[in-house]
Amino acid sequence: MQPVIIRAEQVEKYYPQPSENRIQVISPTDLSISAGEIVALLGPSGSGKSTLLRMLTGLSAPSAGVVYWHEKPISTADVNVSIVFQSFALFPWLTVLENVEAPLKARGMEATERRKRSLKILDTVGLDGFQAAYPKELSGGMRQRVGFARALVVEPEVLFMDEPFSALDVLTAENLRSELLELWQKKTIPTKAIFLVTHNIEEAVLLADRIIVLGRNPGHVRTDFKVSLSHPRDRKTAAFTQLVDYIYKVLTQPETKPPALPRLGGKPSRNQRQMHYQMLPHARPGGIAGLLELVLDHEGKDDIYRLADDLAFEIDDLLPIVDAAQLLGFLTVTEGDAAITPTGAEYANSEILRQKELFRTAALENVLLLRQIVRALEAKSDRSVPEEFFHDMLDEQFSEDETILQLETAINWGRYAELFDFDVSRRRFILHEKLNESEPESSAEIDA
Numbered sequence: 431m432q433p434v435i436i437r438a439e440q441v442e443k444y445y446p447q448p449s450e451n452r453i454q455v456i457s458p459t460d461l462s463i464s465a466g467e468i469v470a471l472l473g474p475s476g477s478g479k480s481t482l483l484r485m486l487t488g489l490s491a492p493s494a495g496v497v498y499w500h501e502k503p504i505s506t507a508d509v510n511v512s513i514v515f516q517s518f519a520l521f522p523w524l525t526v527l528e529n530v531e532a533p534l535k536a537r538g539m540e541a542t543e544r545r546k547r548s549l550k551i552l553d554t555v556g557l558d559g560f561q562a563a564y565p566k567e568l569s570g571g572m573r574q575r576v577g578f579a580r581a582l583v584v585e586p587e588v589l590f591m592d593e594p595f596s597a598l599d600v601l602t603a604e605n606l607r608s609e610l611l612e613l614w615q616k617k618t619i620p621t622k623a624i625f626l627v628t629h630n631i632e633e634a635v636l637l638a639d640r641i642i643v644l645g646r647n648p649g650h651v652r653t654d655f656k657v658s659l660s661h662p663r664d665r666k667t668a669a670f671t672q673l674v675d676y677i678y679k680v681l682t683q684p685e686t687k688p689p690a691l692p693r694l695g696g697k698p699s700r701n702q703r704q705m706h707y708q709m710l711p712h713a714r715p716g717g718i719a720g721l722l723e724l725v726l727d728h729e730g731k732d733d734i735y736r737l738a739d740d741l742a743f744e745i746d747d748l749l750p751i752v753d754a755a756q757l758l759g760f761l762t763v764t765e766g767d768a769a770i771t772p773t774g775a776e777y778a779n780s781e782i783l784r785q786k787e788l789f790r791t792a793a794l795e796n797v798l799l800l801r802q803i804v805r806a807l808e809a810k811s812d813r814s815v816p817e818e819f820f821h822d823m824l825d826e827q828f829s830e831d832e833t834i835l836q837l838e839t840a841i842n843w844g845r846y847a848e849l850f851d852f853d854v855s856r857r858r859f860i861l862h863e864k865l866n867e868s869e870p871e872s873s874a875e876i877d878a
């Protein structure tokens with residue numbers, strides 16, 4: 431067991447109000463950070479990730495509870511941490527070298543020693559030759575390298591990062607992430623633990639040894655688990671995708687107790703494979719069409735957070751719509767950037783009947799549950815099947831609430847695509863007339 435460096439005991443954060451009520455941001459929370467681990471903190475907007483980070487670093491005092499640093503209250507301990515911010519937070523009037531020297535200067539280090547250390551760390555993070563440049567002369571990626579150099583130059587025992595890669599383009603972010611991981615794994619830096627706040631599930635799974643998911647209203651730990659995948663981690667492996675799917679599911683079902691972590695690695699079991707296809711994001715076709723039109727308006731590609739901003743949506747409300755568009759093959763998402771596919775663009779540009787046709791083809795190709803419903807309906811001479819039949823099937827994999835939501839979504843999509851109808855009073859699926867009359871070839875497609 432590695433020693434615990436930071437331990438938060440029943441820490442809370444609330445803001446007093448003029449009235450008697452107070453705004454509770456973090457409810458009483460226990461959390462610790464041990465040597466040797468990279469901990470990623472995920473959670474929806476406003477769940478208190480940055481607030482928790484600030485309390486763990488000593489930047490902000492908890493309203494109640496205590497943060498211990500090597501078992502000493504943080505207020506009296508000799509704390510050695512650095513923080514890397516999303517916004518880089520560099521001094522624009524100082525050169526790269528002066529920016530990196532600043533924290534050493536603040537600690538009273540003598541000039542020659544501090545220059546020597548700063549030049550060495552600039553070299554380590556790939557900024558050799560840029561000492562005399564000013565931040566405004568640098569690209570975002572280079573600026574964040576300065577941010578890392580400035581954080582690492584003090585040789586922090588714990589390195590804190592608050593969404594350090596989210597302001598960077600995809601390739602730069604990927605590059606910096608793997609360089610940081612290399613420094614950490616080869617022990618080029620003496621840092622003993624890393625604490626990363628992120629919105630990016632894949633980033634957490636790529637880097638972290640442990641992932642904590644916060645819930646909100648008020649902020650609390652929903653789940654805290656170890657990631658047992660070995661490095662380097664490959665996004666394309668089954669284990670990686672299973673873990674990303676699992677976290678996604680936890681984040682999009684804030685009211686449900688997180689299920690047990692799936693067994694990772696190897697071939698996914700039949701159930702896991704099915705779940706991968708059957709977990710329908712709770713989105714409506716109208717929402718999907720709206721999103722695609724907006725992406726098309728933004729020249730076919732945009733950052734998901736910017737899209738959420740434009741729509742005045744919480745990111746967590748937008749994610750199921752993005753996920754649905756992705757599942758249908760209308761959108762691809764890489765590292766937070768959504769790009770419309772040719773079919774997606776055609777869908778966004780078409781009139782309603784053509785849209786339905788495109789949706790129908792995409793749904794039958796990509797959504798196992800819809801294929802299963804249509805196939806079952808076609809197999810019946812009266813072209814109708816009770817809802818209960820699918821309810822029982824889904825019930826084996828999902829909670830009761832989720833089963834109902836899955837069926838609601840399937841009914842919504844199936845009706846819109848004119849694949850089938852649903853008789854609410856008899857709770858029965860009915861094969862859509864048009865499908866029988868005008869598309870006899872659909873069963874071949876369904877069997878494919």
Ligand SMILES: Nc1ncnc2c1ncn2[C@@H]1O[C@H](COP(=O)(O)OP(=O)(O)OP(=O)(O)O)[C@@H](O)[C@H]1O
Nearest residue numbers: 445453455473474475476477478479480481482629
């Ligand atoms: N001074 C304050 N007074 C009242 N409420 C505050 C104050 N500072 C922060 N909050 C609230 O605390 C909550 C948590 O904020 P915090 O920035 O820690 O969340 P977060 O999970 O990091 O969010 P994001 O992912 O959007 O950065 C938010 O609802 C915010 O509005």
